[in-house]
Amino acid sequence: MNANPWSPRFSGKRLLKNELNLSETVFQGLLKKGNLIEIPGIKEMFFYNECQRCHTRKPSHFGKIPTETNQPIPHKKLRSTKSITYCRNCIQMGRVSTYEPLYEWNGPASRPPKMKQPSVWRGELTPLQSKAADAMVEAIRNQSTLLIHAVCGAGKTEMLYRGLWIAFRNGFRVCIATPRADVVRELAPRLRRDFPSIEVAALYGGTQDVDVNAHLVVATTHQLLRYSKSFDVMIVDEVDAFPYHHDKSLPKAVARSVKPCHALIYLTATPRLDLKMASRLKQIQTISIPLRYHGHPLPLPKLSQVFKLHQHLQKGTLPKKITHWIEQRKAAKRRFLLFVPTIESAHALSKKLNIPYVHSESSNREELIHHFRNQRYEALITTTILERGVTFPSIDVAVIGADHDVFDEAALIQIAGRAGRSADDPDGDVTFFYNVKTKAIVKARQYTELKNLEGKKFKKEFD
Amino acid sequence: MHCKICLQSIEKDTTWSTLFDFRERTLCLSCDEQLEKIREPTCKKCMKRTEEKLCSDCMFWEQHLGEDPLDRNISIYTYNEYMKEMMSRFKYRGDYEIVYAWKDSFQQAFHAHFSKGIHLLPIPLAESRIFDRGFNQAEALARLLDQPLFAGMIRTGQEKQSKRTKWERLSAKNPFELIETPPENVIIIDDLFTTGSTVRFAAQLLKKAGAKCVSSLTLVRS
Ligand SMILES: [Zn+2]
Numbered sequence: 001m002n003a004n005p006w007s008p009r010f011s012g013k014r015l016l017k018n019e020l021n022l023s024e025t026v027f028q029g030l031l032k033k034g035n036l037i038e039i040p041g042i043k044e045m046f047f048y049n050e051c052q053r054c055h056t057r058k059p060s061h062f063g064k065i066p067t068e069t070n071q072p073i074p075h076k077k078l079r080s081t082k083s084i085t086y087c088r089n090c091i092q093m094g095r096v097s098t099y100e101p102l103y104e105w106n107g108p109a110s111r112p113p114k115m116k117q118p119s120v121w122r123g124e125l126t127p128l129q130s131k132a133a134d135a136m137v138e139a140i141r142n143q144s145t146l147l148i149h150a151v152c153g154a155g156k157t158e159m160l161y162r163g164l165w166i167a168f169r170n171g172f173r174v175c176i177a178t179p180r181a182d183v184v185r186e187l188a189p190r191l192r193r194d195f196p197s198i199e200v201a202a203l204y205g206g207t208q209d210v211d212v213n214a215h216l217v218v219a220t221t222h223q224l225l226r227y228s229k230s231f232d233v234m235i236v237d238e239v240d241a242f243p244y245h246h247d248k249s250l251p252k253a254v255a256r257s258v259k260p261c262h263a264l265i266y267l268t269a270t271p272r273l274d275l276k277m278a279s280r281l282k283q284i285q286t287i288s289i290p291l292r293y294h295g296h297p298l299p300l301p302k303l304s305q306v307f308k309l310h311q312h313l314q315k316g317t318l319p320k321k322i323t324h325w326i327e328q329r330k331a332a333k334r335r336f337l338l339f340v341p342t343i344e345s346a347h348a349l350s351k352k353l354n355i356p357y358v359h360s361e362s363s364n365r366e367e368l369i370h371h372f373r374n375q376r377y378e379a380l381i382t383t384t385i386l387e388r389g390v391t392f393p394s395i396d397v398a399v400i401g402a403d404h405d406v407f408d409e410a411a412l413i414q415i416a417g418r419a420g421r422s423a424d425d426p427d428g429d430v431t432f433f434y435n436v437k438t439k440a441i442v443k444a445r446q447y448t449e450l451k452n453l454e455g456k457k458f459k460k461e462f463d
Numbered sequence: 464m465h466c467k468i469c470l471q472s473i474e475k476d477t478t479w480s481t482l483f484d485f486r487e488r489t490l491c492l493s494c495d496e497q498l499e500k501i502r503e504p505t506c507k508k509c510m511k512r513t514e515e516k517l518c519s520d521c522m523f524w525e526q527h528l529g530e531d532p533l534d535r536n537i538s539i540y541t542y543n544e545y546m547k548e549m550m551s552r553f554k555y556r557g558d559y560e561i562v563y564a565w566k567d568s569f570q571q572a573f574h575a576h577f578s579k580g581i582h583l584l585p586i587p588l589a590e591s592r593i594f595d596r597g598f599n600q601a602e603a604l605a606r607l608l609d610q611p612l613f614a615g616m617i618r619t620g621q622e623k624q625s626k627r628t629k630w631e632r633l634s635a636k637n638p639f640e641l642i643e644t645p646p647e648n649v650i651i652i653d654d655l656f657t658t659g660s661t662v663r664f665a666a667q668l669l670k671k672a673g674a675k676c677v678s679s680l681t682l683v684r685s
């Protein structure tokens with residue numbers, strides 16, 4: 001079907017020479033034929049440089065390698081230059097420089113085959129989920145943009161199924177981009193199970209998967225830096241989250257990775273959108289899902305003030321209110337997550353309570369999460385890394401030091417959203433322990449009240 | 464100013480003590496903290512961590528070479544996990560600018576142990592490595608010191624030595640060749656000093672060709 005054997009591998013990608021992994025003869029042949037085109041790795045402008053992979057322009061992100069040395073690179077191209085400029089911002093994906101260009105496929109394009117029966121999923125959607133699913137189908141048909149604003153536990157993934165089904169029937173290439181590798185690891189197996197005939201590639205740092213013309217790419221946002229004009233449907237999960245939110249170059253990567261005609265679906269639970277984004281979104285169709293899939297309201301966070309909480313944490317002691325909360329859980333045989341602001345406090349608390357802890361640099365992070373999920377652990381201490389995406393069916397949640405900077409409004413909303421996820425146990429206790437009541441704490445509570453009110457209204461309309 | 468490792472701005476953690484330090488800072492405090500300097504007691508000759516005067520490595524070389532061609536090695540850091548990670552970014556990812564993170568300590572070590580004007584010999588790298596990486600990491604380090612470089616040695620043998628035993632290394636062919644007469648005093652520069660075989664191969668050639676004093680300055684003693 002694909003006349004060109006290289007097309008499925010390279011269509012829609014922007015790669016370094018060593019990522020192409022071709023023999024020199026094949027590589028030169030493809031260049032000569034014009035099937036591969038070379039793109040300068042760094043665009044050198046008068047006032048700034050721009051990396052053509054990660055699009056950074058920050059001067060501190062660029063480095064120089066001198067070439068007038070005892071042992072220079074033996075390359076004719078470099079005879080007239082004093083140095084090579086390279087990008088330090090995305091160097092973990094291989095070095096892009098004025099000497100190491102990027103390559104894009106320019107030969108016949110590949111499309112994944114159209115699938116007659118992409119899914120075996122027989123679940124049912126709630127009326128609200130259905131509303132979002134239909135809006136997404138519309139967006140895919142019209143190749144337009146849609147924002148789905150759904151509370152944690154609204155059943156986001158199932159909402160996508162109808163749209164995905166239509167996309168795969170049409171042979172569209174779809175990408176779900178999310179900021180966290182944990183989410184990729186959780187989402188990809190679910191989608192493989194529910195869409196068994198679909199080619200799925202799960203991409204994150206350290207993955208073995210390769211995307212050879214897959215129907216569906218589930219990837220961390222950083223992986224998008226290897227794409228160009230690739231996807232017909234782009235679903236960006238947690239638009240508000242780090243690093244998409246902080247890194248201005250990632251929106252550019254999203255824009256580059258889609259085909260000229262495309263559907264763009266944004267998903268978010270939390271309203272942390274900067275003003276610029278918000279104003280732009282006014283022109284975007286928005287669907288709001290204030291209710292969880294099981295129809296129960298969001299658990300309202302309890303606020304508990306503890307004097308000198310941070311001194312306690314520093315000294316490694318625990319105030320009574322908190323030990324009491326933990327004992328209550330234990331007595332009721334409730335499983336729980338304790339969120340703490342820093343790795344140090346996680347470590348100290350773990351020692352004191354004899355409860356395992358995870359943080360962003362834990363080497364056995366996947367294993368710990370796995371053990372908590374299959375109930376080998378009764379409790380887990382965590383930094384903000386478990387704030388999003390990863391879900392456990394029936395747990396209580398406490399934030400110890402909720403007034404710390406790392407817990408902004410969105411983080412607190414997401415954390416509270418970990419509780420009461422299952423229909424059999426929709427309540428779950430959420431408690432914020434803090435010394436000073438911050439704006440974020442107040443706003444996170446207001447958000448919950450507001451969403452629960454909206455949800456109630458909707459339920460009334462429907463019943 | 465930005466930290467050469469984490470790329471974050473360093474103005475933020477300026478304290479009173481750093482405020483009056485007019486040297487250009489290339490590292491933020493939290494990255495700097497993770498680098499670990501070698502502490503006493505060490506081998507008097509190669510700075511390996513040991514209670515003995517002379518470590519077993521150095522004894523081995525003295526026994527088997529008759530006379531050790533290397534007069535002394537100075538190293539600065541230990542090969543902890545953090546340094547391993549930095550080295551892999553520097554050498555395998557080819558992030559040249561990492562070298563400036565070590566600038567201050569490398570210069571200080573040089574001035575504490577050697578006098579100005581002595582020729583530096585960065586350990587030459589195989590051509591194929593230069594092609595991939597774009598630079599010789601030993602030369603990058605040598606260039607931090609602003610001293611004359613001696614470029615009269617080339618590498619003819621292959622690179623990977625770490626998987627060999629001491630005996631195999633000893634009997635291996637010297638991977639270097641001299642193409643110029645060396646100066647009287649030479650300081651060999653390299654990134655890692657593990658058993659010292661690479662540095663000693665180079666020192667052997669230099670001494671044979673008439674060099675009087677050959678020392679080495681290496682960033683890491685592992
Ligand atoms: Zn870049």
Ligand SMILES: [Zn+2]
Pocket residue numbers: 466467468469470471490491492493494495
């Ligand atoms: Zn730093």
Ligand SMILES: [Zn+2]
Pocket residue numbers: 506507508509510511517518519520521522
């Ligand atoms: Zn020694």
